[in-house]
Amino acid sequence: MEQTSVTNIRWTLPAVCFVWQTAMIILFGVFVRYNGESDAHWAEFKMARNITSDIDNDFYFRYPSFQDVHVMIFVGFGFLMTFLKRYSFGGVGFNFLVAAFGLQWALLMQGWFHSLDYTDGMIKIGIENLINADFCVAGCLIAYGAVLGKVSPVQLMVMTLFGITLFAVEEYIISDLLHARDAGGSMVIHIFGGYYGLAISWVLYRPNLKESSQLQGSVYHSDVFAMIGTLFLWMFWPSFNSATCDHGDGQHRAAINTYLSLAATVLTTFAISSLSQKHGKLDMVHIQNSTLAGGVAVGTAAEFMLMPYGSLIVGFCCGLLSTLGYLYITPFMEKKLKIQDTCGIHNLHAMPGVIGGIVGAITAAAATESVYGKEGLVNTFDFTNEFKNRTPAVQGGYQAAAMCVAVCFGIGGGTLVGLILRMPIWGDVTDDNCFNDEFYWEVRFAQKTPSFSLSLSLSLSLSFFLCKNVQNPALIRAPYEV
């Protein structure tokens, strides 16, 4: 399979990387410094705030969760996307590139909005910024899922650059202006990321994609690789949803809610997957993806007093809807709406994100002082300063508004960025060459010998092959034993 000059990214990819990384160094030099808890002046900071023990440094509240989130971003998302039989390198490799690229820009963008120290104009970063940068990147990786195998790495970088920017603005509107709560980012991350990716995929519609259908599927081992991604996402989702919650009960409760929701999702996913097939056989696509929907949907309300049974109900519904989505909505979207969604992010992120937003709005509106306690209500919803007179009912309304903002940013931003990505300069493959690592990676699976030796070695090869086969019955059933 000879490479066409079209997919040659020898100049564009390095150029983008170098220019971008240089810009980052300059901007970080001008704008970014350590915050009070990571600066060597910590001793003075401690004294000024009457902190008695080093363990009260925010690092110890959040670092374990941060590392779990980090694993979700790089191994979770990365390996979830290795399921394609010939696009595992692209799945895990471009995920790696995009995430490392995006998190730097996210630190800056989010920093300007949330961590700017007005005394010196500097962004002051600490562990919470790293978590938020990872979150921000997650939005873009979700979008990558929709276009997996169909875009060039350069397109991915452009998509990420704009995605991070849009994300930071959207997040600022939702969390600061609307003062909506979204601990696990059902709205900020999943709705935005999902619709952003779907809109891009819609603009980049490939009418002849079925010519690549031979490669748009998994093989036995690639499905097992993808399970690594699934499981690390599933296991660490409690950390994802609790990482930036309030110290103490906030983080504690968010972890419990997520743990329960995800457990319920697994059961309904298996149930629907089995029900949908003639012989009740399970489909790995569902197991790999829909089992995660409960973590998405419980994101907004994770910190709320959702109650253990509430979490189970959310998980129950999500496993059900997400699996049905794979069975009916994805094919419908592809045929009727011209949206090709490689990983089914609509079922795993967009739709569960909307459920999460609704659950969050309802739970917030229904919050009472008897359930939360006087102080608990204020802490959980941050009813302080200019928001100190906001009531739960009003908060519910703002939560709903936040959801709409996320949807709009996703669809609007995705459509615009999709148009940019349609320019014929980004080195993407043709419709019949999608889902194929060979265009962007050195792939070693067979040493090709020149064909001029064909006639010569034909007889030789025949006898050799047969001998081999007889000696080695394993070859005869090779595909079975792989």
Added chain:
Amino acid sequence: MEQTSVTNIRWTLPAVCFVWQTAMIILFGVFVRYNGESDAHWAEFKMARNITSDIDNDFYFRYPSFQDVHVMIFVGFGFLMTFLKRYSFGGVGFNFLVAAFGLQWALLMQGWFHSLDYTDGMIKIGIENLINADFCVAGCLIAYGAVLGKVSPVQLMVMTLFGITLFAVEEYIISDLLHARDAGGSMVIHIFGGYYGLAISWVLYRPNLKESSQLQGSVYHSDVFAMIGTLFLWMFWPSFNSATCDHGDGQHRAAINTYLSLAATVLTTFAISSLSQKHGKLDMVHIQNSTLAGGVAVGTAAEFMLMPYGSLIVGFCCGLLSTLGYLYITPFMEKKLKIQDTCGIHNLHAMPGVIGGIVGAITAAAATESVYGKEGLVNTFDFTNEFKNRTPAVQGGYQAAAMCVAVCFGIGGGTLVGLILRMPIWGDVTDDNCFNDEFYWEVRFAQKTPSFSLSLSLSLSLSFFLCKNVQNPALIRAPYEV
């Protein structure tokens, strides 16, 4: 390979999942609430107990260990069971289903016994409950190892339902009534789980299992996948054994003891594995399993003053015995006792668990105030309230009694549950179709074309194949290059 109606689980599996998950939602609604440290009333809870910093929330003592345990349950056990060449989906997938199913029931069962708030009749859950639920599930996953590849997912769910129930009762007897200490669950988890699985496998004996022998083995890549499971179990075992220990020195010491014991196990496992083969070649089965025995055996005594060298001795013996178990006991059990143990759980869990129980009893009986300190002795063995007059020697006796309880629950419970599982309604495969994912999963490894095109395409295929081969010498040695 056409599916017979026997293995059709299209109605039973979804039915079990839906009924069960609905029951869970109702029971959680009636019974389960957040505990003082995860409830929004935490601010008041803190004040009432004079807690000054949020970091004293139990969450921060246990969450990192919890996440490690979670990884062991889902990735550790899951991937350890991917070693079979054609049952990797079943290994990791059913492990996922069963664990998500079991942990909900475990939260309830264990909650009724240990976390019931008598003021309102509610189970109050926090991070420690999540860890204990994972522990409880571990017992059932161990049992799964014995019947891997031979039971249907519905049987697994039934097995888990009863397993969790038995576990909770057994745990209550051991930890509350006998007041035996078992930090890492050598007895409660490993002895119980091991014998439970072996007894089930004994009742479900398959006389013609050798007809499936072609698939009862690994291939190169499946062995590498299994190493993922092995390593995550091995690395995170210190968290497993220390997760529910006393704050401070208890958790600290348990982690150190486990770390050391496991290190010693690796060396003796490699030694015996090499010794046992004609040319000193190592066997992956031993490396994948026996290296973990030290973690099992140090479980009960992990929190005790076992001393670093004591841990090494325990690990030394376990690596040795466990590997010898794979070489001699497993074949013996299969031939003479009619116990077919797919993963060799007798060598990895049951036997090391017994060693762990004995070590625990001896170490407890030998505890002195000079080694532990006055307060240390009371803390470590919880000699408080009604047990405040118990002496270490008496404690040793109770530890031994606890071991017997675990063995009895395992064998007795397993036999009973095995009889239930012999009913011909659960959709299990016949003896010659074991270890094959195709009966319960959509497996994509070859697109079968109808054979009517046989004669037509024979000559075509021949020439094509030979050309391919000549061009592509890799195919000739395909099994080598896989």
Added chain:
Amino acid sequence: MEQTSVTNIRWTLPAVCFVWQTAMIILFGVFVRYNGESDAHWAEFKMARNITSDIDNDFYFRYPSFQDVHVMIFVGFGFLMTFLKRYSFGGVGFNFLVAAFGLQWALLMQGWFHSLDYTDGMIKIGIENLINADFCVAGCLIAYGAVLGKVSPVQLMVMTLFGITLFAVEEYIISDLLHARDAGGSMVIHIFGGYYGLAISWVLYRPNLKESSQLQGSVYHSDVFAMIGTLFLWMFWPSFNSATCDHGDGQHRAAINTYLSLAATVLTTFAISSLSQKHGKLDMVHIQNSTLAGGVAVGTAAEFMLMPYGSLIVGFCCGLLSTLGYLYITPFMEKKLKIQDTCGIHNLHAMPGVIGGIVGAITAAAATESVYGKEGLVNTFDFTNEFKNRTPAVQGGYQAAAMCVAVCFGIGGGTLVGLILRMPIWGDVTDDNCFNDEFYWEVRFAQKTPSFSLSLSLSLSLSFFLCKNVQNPALIRAPYEV
């Protein structure tokens, strides 16, 4: 492929394991006890030091980082070395053996130097000792990377035994005598480990190694396995560099610096990798290895006020140099210097380590009280006791001296140990049998049948094979679908 008696390790490997493990038990019995924070006397220890909460036990400061480091050692290094198509067992398996073997000896050696309690002559261990033992082992695993596939497990054990010993002495000189700071071990671990391995590989030069070239490469799936190693190393490197830093801002800052440096490395690695190929295709070797160089290089200065942009600059340079190293230096070293470096540890560890040492020396020399604060400067560089009059400029000099010590220990020690390993008693393979698991592992990938049935089954096999092929087109393109 019949095994020659040469590679028979049936007696030597078990002998080394048993003798060694027995020696460890005895030495641990004589020398090793729990320290104040892991001993049951903790209650008294707490009281004596006015510690009010159990959370101030060092365990809670370091345990999450410890577990991350543990994952890097066993899964990170282990899976990074599975990239060879037929040496995955050896990569991950021997890594496991060597690490478990080395950490015990490291606890003793490092204990004698750093944790000796002079009141009773005992080594008192706690969580920090476990981390340091893992660090020490890392040095030896780096060295393993240079000789991967070319040495026997017995040679590896010998190499590790001496490696740990040399490491402990070198570390003592660097950290205690020179009082150089090296949080993430750029010098102590990476420079030493790198040059130690390269020197051994130089002494063990195999002139006819190209006869094994057929196996010295990856296949599609082995590259994906290796990415598991890469990603876990990459993600957890912030824990590696911060694990033993000062409580509070030290750990916090080290994590941030490492996070940033690694992100920048990814971008320059992708850039150079793409630039270097005719069509801009990326090379998995670079992605798997060079992306990690930034973590190595930021090790020494991780705890310093390197500033976020400083970390990015370090990462930028390292990705660039490391990838260029794979393109130009490794082939040069192999051809001209007769150093065969299987994993390219020169590019991933030795060279970035040197960069890290230089960065550390410069940053230390440039430290000022205005940047660090008075107390911060003292804390960061430990200017206490006999070093209380040392200035940053002088410290810079000592840092540079430390780097030289590490290089000397690596090259000198490696050369000596290499000579020992050249003795013909260790069971290593011949030059044409390298990179092949079959000599040390039971490998199941094909059941070989005796060839006497050749003529008989030839026709049978032919027809069977063709039928199969026609029915199953997948086989025709088997290498593609693997």
